[in-house]
Amino acid sequence: MQRIPLSYAAPAMVLAKPVQRDDGMVLLAEGTELTSSLITRLQSMKIEHIVVEGNPVDLDGTLSEFNRSPEDLDRLFRKLTDNDFMMKLKSYLDEYFQVRQAANASQGEDADGESGELPS
Structure with missing residues (x-):
């Protein structure tokens, strides 16, 4: 689940939490798949953030699961080499990114998460 600015929303993203007005009225229910028209409508209502399923947007460029390397x-x-907890976290992250890259490679995707097939 990820809270993102509405400007980052894209069609086919799925809401993880309902979108509500300031007065609590639900505008869109949890599980709603976004469309271009729904995004435009939310923008016209001055909705600034939404919560979507997964982590589809790398807002600050530091957690991209497809571009992570051991050097990164x-x-x-x-600066945290003397902190045992943080080094354990680094180890888990390194393992996670290796598993994700292997899974993507086995599905025919390249390092950027894009399919290696030519568009039809």
Whole structure:
């Protein structure tokens, strides 16, 4: 689940929480798949953030699961080498990204998460 600015919303994203107005009225229910028209309608209602399923948007560029390399993790954790907990976390993240890359490779996707097939 990820809270994102509405400007990052895209069609086919699925709401993980309902979208409500300030007065509590539900505008869209949890589980609703977004469309271009729904996004436009939410923008016209001045909705600023929504909560979508998964983590489809890398808002700050540091957690992209498809572009993570051991060197990136080394850089991110470089000042924490004396912290056992953070080094254990780094180890788990490194393993997670390796598993994800292997899973994507087995599904025919490249390192950017895009299919290696040509569009039809």
